[in-house]
Amino acid sequence: MRADPGLLLVDKPAGTTSHDIMLRLRRSLGIRRVGHTGTLDPFATGLLLSLVGAFTRLAEFYHILSKSYEATLELGRETDTDDPTGVTVSESGDWRAYDAARVRSAFAARVGEGRQVPSAYSARQIGGERAYALARRGEPPTLEARDVVFHEIRVTGVDLPFVRFRARVSTGTYVRALARDIGRDLGSGAHLTALRRTAIGPFPVEDAARPRDAMRAVTGALPAWRPEVDALPWVHRRALSLREQVEVRHGRPVERGELLPPRWTDPASPSLRPVPVALFAGEKLVAVAEVRDDRLHPRKVFAA
Template identity: 40%
Template sequence: MPRQRRKKGRPVSGWLVFDKPLGMGSTDAVSKIKWLFKAEKAGHAGTLDPLASGILPIALGEATKTVPYVMDGAKVYRFTVEWGAETATDDAEGDVLNRSGERPSLDAVEAILPDYTGTIQQKPPAYSAIKVGGERAYDLAREGAPVDIPAREVEIDSLSIVSHDEGRTAFEVECGKGTYVRSLARDMGRQLGCYGHVVELRRTVVDPFDEEDAVTLEEIEKAVAEAEAGIADDAETAEDERLAARFAALDPMLLDTGEAMHHYPQVAVGGDQAQRIRLGNPVILRGRDAPLPADDACAFERGKLLAIGQIAEGEFRPRRVFKT
């Protein structure tokens, strides 16, 4: 009988709402956090480019099962567009493709905002992670291959001007999954006849998480340094002591796995009902306070997320069960 492979890392679970700094890629951020927590599993809810900062929710352990639900949540960005140039990447990193001496007035920018709210068609940037013929678009673009990504439907709930001065306009946008802020800058610049590209970008919300939940890399590193200070390097148990001290400092920074699901219908269960759900079986919901039918709903036991499933025909039917 083959030996069962031992899992690497700790069975730690929860969400770290990471305030990603400029210059760090999303994959690098996840790897860093996974290593610091020595977690078995880790993933993130929505890529942020290295030139963008802000909210990058990172899921550890059981929380990785809730990543799709966070990715589907609304996102808020603050971004600044510099007018007068369009670049290959639609941000400050790419080569300039087109220039213009024109600069739009505040009134001109305000006048086109309705064209970029609601359900719109948007063509993603050539330098994006979208796959074209099995290859990442940005890999093809870097090799000089032509990249033609079809326009797709995206949802933009609101787009407003924060400031406008000296050839730059700062915006705030609330949008749905799959929206590219760089494409907004490119398309607005073309419509205004002056070209444009993003020079600053920060994500402030990935629903249900926002900046109040966020932890910076500096805060994490300071907590680790203070926790490990004074532990002798030559002690036989130094490594174990350092790890124990690190985890004691970092684990309180995690939000509970269930925090990701608080905007979905909830059912409180216990006893026999909770045990039936653990086994993957449906439970009957009784009483006048029983929730309405829902394609996505959650069962909580003593305040902890037990399962995600469906409410239908007076039952909660689990699809994904969590270790509690």
């Protein structure tokens, strides 16, 4: 049995790459077109959003969603990767003079809009190459700071030199780099020792399936499997008549009509422009369109 198009929530274990997980899913689901909406580092665990079949064409609509994490950093040591897999580049015992109040203050100061230089061992593109590829060759990449938003950062435990925290951040934000920067703010250096992604937008890791349970999640209609319009709860929706279905499947626009509001909204995520609209017949996704000139112009059309 092969999986129909849809979205699969996967709980990635530690010690595997996101690419490894996609290969496993392709085998277990019996389908070649499987992709993710954003990687997790090998040492990290937690939620991967996997698009199955024709839904791989929808990846761009997931990039605005905020991401939530639980993490632990260790003060006193900075690494070249900003995580436990890297080589130590600096060490300091200054953290021994810190108290919990000082640590919490450093985290609180990072909440809100800011600028962040991505980790050297990141997937950022530089001249057509990934930053981590350059770094592994001994060519440290020059990365520019980017606008990021830390919607929430909350310290959940201080047991120096370790600090546990939760963070909800904008897309494109590196929690590894946040740990590095907080260590520099405090003056002792720091690196991330544990990371778990707990949510992406409306999708919680509690609903996710283990990679080996992918087919069971699909065939059993478990919460990890989100077919059709359930895969896009934050976009507007519009039901199509039979005549409109024919028009849309031929790539022709239809009247805007009455749009149903999103089933879920995230005040932390920017709105997509132009406004995307999921066009459906019953519970079947026919296309994703954009509103232009008060008409719905198909952008992504799916076969009947």
